[in-house]
Amino acid sequence: MLTETGTMTRARADGLGPLAIEAHGLVKRFDGTLAVDGVDISVPEGAIYGILGPNGAGKTTTLRMLLGIIDPDEGVRRVFGNDRPHEVAKLIGYLPEERGLYPAMKCDEAIAFMGALRGLPLAEGKARGREMLENYGLGHAVDRQIRQLSKGMAQTVQLLGTLVHRPRLVVFDEPFSGLDAINQGKLESMIRNLASSGTTVIFSTHVIHHAERLCDEVAIIAGGKVPYAGSVDAARDRIPAQVRLETRRSDGAWRDALPADARHDAKAEGSHFWYFPVPDSGIEALLKRLIEGEAGILSLSIERAGLHDAFVEIAGAAAARALAEDNAQGEAR
């Protein structure tokens, strides 16, 4: 997997690897308000791809344009090489953020209906639905109406309906919202299993940990723009690794070895912390000078930036705050 965003997009577009989705310059306005502003996304086949951003950033609008639910005002999108996503609808599964099923339908009927919309014969859909429900521990609910299910069970039924026709591309819009920790874990496993079987998975989320744990690549979206699209590693690498140094002494000749802008934090008597980027000369040279200057090293670690730090760096503090608020609200719910 390539790590440089631009390189990957260009390389894939040049034919080095097939793309499940390719979008360039997508623009969408609603009543004169710009909701999505020139989004470029390339999703390699078989990848787990996250679209990360706060609510209102344009995630759902972008996904809907990619799926052909709405048309972009400007730009092009191709799904499996087709610029009309409905033409390849049988290859796609989609779980929208706002879950919806017909309340009077039985579980197996609901799954079969969703499969039928994607070209799966009803009888086959029903049989597969029953099997999937059994495998998911919901065999007892096969003949129950949707209105008789708990919210979590209904969400699971819709998830199974999304997958019943065995799509090559699965798109989830905020799939983890509303799920408890156990079901979030189950869903993560399911996403990994899908990817391991060659299915491309795209999901939108405002929870950084999900993106960080699951995704091969992410698109960071804020204010309708995508300032970064590429691998998670490449995003993290945009911020230099930080050195965390703990010394017994607070001053001495060794201080010259530290960058001038190193942040100092005296935690307790005889324990001083220093934070600064890994110097260009390397950590070994720094370590040598600290030892020679008798800094009294208590601990030294190199900390790689997380996706959260990368998000703050890439999308800005305002977007990061919005993301944090969304997370807090989500946890409160």
Next chain:
Amino acid sequence: MSDTTRLSLVEAARVVARRDFRAILFSRAFLFFLLGPLFPIIVGALAGGIGGQVQRDATTRLVAVAMADADAQAMIAARERLAPRVGAALPELAVTESADAPTDILREPGRNYSAVVSGSLDAPELTAPQEAIDGWSGPIAMIAAEARADSPSAYPDVAAHPVATSVAAQRTDRIRTAQAGQLILFLLMMLLAGMVLSNLVEEKANKVIEVLAAAIPMDAVFLGKLVAMLGVSFVGIAVWALAGGAIGLLAGSALPHLPEPALGWPLFVALGIAYFAMGYLLLGSLFLTIGGMAATVREVQTLSMPVTMAQLLVFFLAASSITRPGSPMELFAAAFPLSSPFAMLARAAQSDALWPHALALAWQALCVFLFVRVGAAIFRRRVMKSGKGGRAIKGHVGAAAPALGNSDA
């Protein structure tokens, strides 16, 4: 799964139609839907029966004969002779043995006479309210004249040359059939097409609309829903027709007789079904689009009144031109998509030309296609907006867009 990567429009519409049709047909509410129109028929039949009885009781044709015995018998005999030729114009006569004055005879409880004839055959006297006197004085005079004649009058036989109908009468008769056809079509449309208004509210409320929109074109959703509702309507019509047929069998000749339409009954009925289907799809696609804009059932209810008024206007347009076939107004009504089914059904009653119907049905089918396409496009543009919404981030161009399915959010 077939090798193609998408469902065709017809296949996709069939998936939606099958779901909707089954969901409606197997719902409890459908039973009430079927029973609904039968209530007025039953109530009407009962009210008609009671009203008829009251009417019969209230407007008796019985006239008491309070004359000398010989005169009275002569009056009765004369009435019997005249009845076969004059028929219903004559009152029923009953000899009364009461010696009371005529005004007292009229007041006798339980008798129910409308008038009393007294006096003699040469000078009969009629005692009754003015209205009855106006009605009966002529017939009573005729009976008295017949009664006092020495021998029964000789009436010449009138040679009869019956014809089916005159041109004028035939035209008038067929206008009646055309009017009846239009009225039935209108009533059915009014009863059934309004249901389509609320048809997308369920999907929007359940958030199913996004699942549908992601999988199949909105045209297919619209078409599927219309076809499902048309199917449900046909089931309803079949049930009501059976109930109507049963009432017809019971009522027998009491039902009004309609003259045969120009194209004959079988073809007229077939065209009626075809025009109902086209009219339903045309009006339904319009209603589906209008109803699709509504976010709640309350909004749908608010919309239903202007929609009903619009239906009435269309009906009046077609009905007003019924007596002027070939006039610009009638041609406009036949060409305007929404009134075309009504106008053309009237034509089927009045003219035996078939080709205009082939042309009209093709035109109406084209209009259905266009209406569905335009309606689906408007729905996508107006309703299929963005997600749950949220906030615009300060300093960024992006902004929260209204929720999908919430047209005016």
